[in-house]
Amino acid sequence: MEIKIVYMTAGNMDEALRIAKVLVQRRLAACVNIIDGMRSVYEWEGTIQEEREVVIIAKTHADCLPELEEAVKSMHSYDCPCIVGVDVSGGNNAFLDWVREQVGPASLRTAD
Amino acid sequence: MEIKIVYMTAGNMDEALRIAKVLVQRRLAACVNIIDGMRSVYEWEGTIQEEREVVIIAKTHADCLPELEEAVKSMHSYDCPCIVGVDVSGGNNAFLDWVREQVGPASLRTAD
Amino acid sequence: MEIKIVYMTAGNMDEALRIAKVLVQRRLAACVNIIDGMRSVYEWEGTIQEEREVVIIAKTHADCLPELEEAVKSMHSYDCPCIVGVDVSGGNNAFLDWVREQVGPASLRTAD
Numbered sequence: 001m002e003i004k005i006v007y008m009t010a011g012n013m014d015e016a017l018r019i020a021k022v023l024v025q026r027r028l029a030a031c032v033n034i035i036d037g038m039r040s041v042y043e044w045e046g047t048i049q050e051e052r053e054v055v056i057i058a059k060t061h062a063d064c065l066p067e068l069e070e071a072v073k074s075m076h077s078y079d080c081p082c083i084v085g086v087d088v089s090g091g092n093n094a095f096l097d098w099v100r101e102q103v104g105p106a107s108l109r110t111a112d
Numbered sequence: 113m114e115i116k117i118v119y120m121t122a123g124n125m126d127e128a129l130r131i132a133k134v135l136v137q138r139r140l141a142a143c144v145n146i147i148d149g150m151r152s153v154y155e156w157e158g159t160i161q162e163e164r165e166v167v168i169i170a171k172t173h174a175d176c177l178p179e180l181e182e183a184v185k186s187m188h189s190y191d192c193p194c195i196v197g198v199d200v201s202g203g204n205n206a207f208l209d210w211v212r213e214q215v216g217p218a219s220l221r222t223a224d
Numbered sequence: 225m226e227i228k229i230v231y232m233t234a235g236n237m238d239e240a241l242r243i244a245k246v247l248v249q250r251r252l253a254a255c256v257n258i259i260d261g262m263r264s265v266y267e268w269e270g271t272i273q274e275e276r277e278v279v280i281i282a283k284t285h286a287d288c289l290p291e292l293e294e295a296v297k298s299m300h301s302y303d304c305p306c307i308v309g310v311d312v313s314g315g316n317n318a319f320l321d322w323v324r325e326q327v328g329p330a331s332l333r334t335a336d
Contacts, residue, residue: 003196004313004314005119005196005198006315007229007281009257013151017151017153017162020151020153021153021160021162024153024154024155024160025155025160027155030154031152031153031154031194032152032153032154033121033150033151033152033153033165033167034150034151034152034153035147035149035150035167035259036149036151037149037259037260037261038257038258038259039237039241039244039257039258039259039260040255040256040257040258041241041244041245041248041255041256041257041258042248042254042255042256042326043248043249043251043326048245048248048249050241050245053257055257055259055281057119057167059194059196062314065314065315069315069316072316073316080316080318080319080322081316081319082255082283082316082319083315083316083319084227084229084283084312084314084315084316084319084320085312085313085314085315086198086229086310086311086312086313087198087199087311087313088196088197088198089116089197089198089199090116090174090177090196090197091118091177091181091195091196091197092181092184092185092192092193092194092195092196094192095192095193095194095195095196096196098192102154102155115308117231117308117310125263129263129265129274132265133265133272133274136265136266136267136272137267137272139267142266143264143265143266143306144264144265144266145233145262145263145264145277145279146262146263146264146265147259147261147262147279148261148263149261169231169279171306171308198310199310199311200308200309200310201228201309201310201311202228202286202289202308202309203230203289203293203307203308203309204293204296204297204304204305204306204307204308206304207304207305207306207307207308208308210304214266214267
């Protein structure tokens, strides 16, 4: 199927929107959904941390994942941001085709 | 495993609730989770768009996906709604069994 | 890849935070993301129910899933909580390595 949902988190809404717009402008994601007000629980240096974060869900093609990852890491305020891919299997084919048309690693796309 | 999470988006909460209730009534999804206040970023006719949307997450069986998709497309305000399936692998077997019992394409179910 | 996203729901924010902290303390999840204000639609005894719930998204290793499941079931207010695993495929390797380092079934870990 090669279409992927990429689940990420960001520190705040501004950062999430900035990342989302760059990914769509550079055609590394067809669309990006952002959910504010998430609470993240994790351990850091022996103590349990609880932070406010924002969820970012991008829809893209597997071929774009390496470039998407580099782009997010270059923009992100974290040293080691959560960027995890999940394979899509089934769904609205017209939507999946739209995702394919909207994205493509720069190397494959002729100048727009 | 054949159980699927189906990730969708809708224009607003009323639309999301209407879709969710029809899917559960027609036993095309065992349960549907709705998250309001999502921001969607995508490109349309050359400009980056930012819209408020609602996330819909349905839990169903792979056999129901075609019928679920048709039902959502017939109700949805978008021409090309986001409907993407993800395979479930592992989890609470009692819950996964409940999903199986709750859904089933109309063709397979005897009259309730 | 063996890293998993585990999607769960809880009755309220207190329950979700309690579950999240235990999972991280017992190193059954590297990090847990919680989204409040979710609306759940499902059928129960012939009528369509609509409830407020909370989404819990844990990131862990496949080996931890059985123990994570038992831990959540032992804490959860529901008889049959939604706990569904999804395979991660691709993403920020440094983050995926961090998940691996953060978790591990008690049996595999030497005393901390």
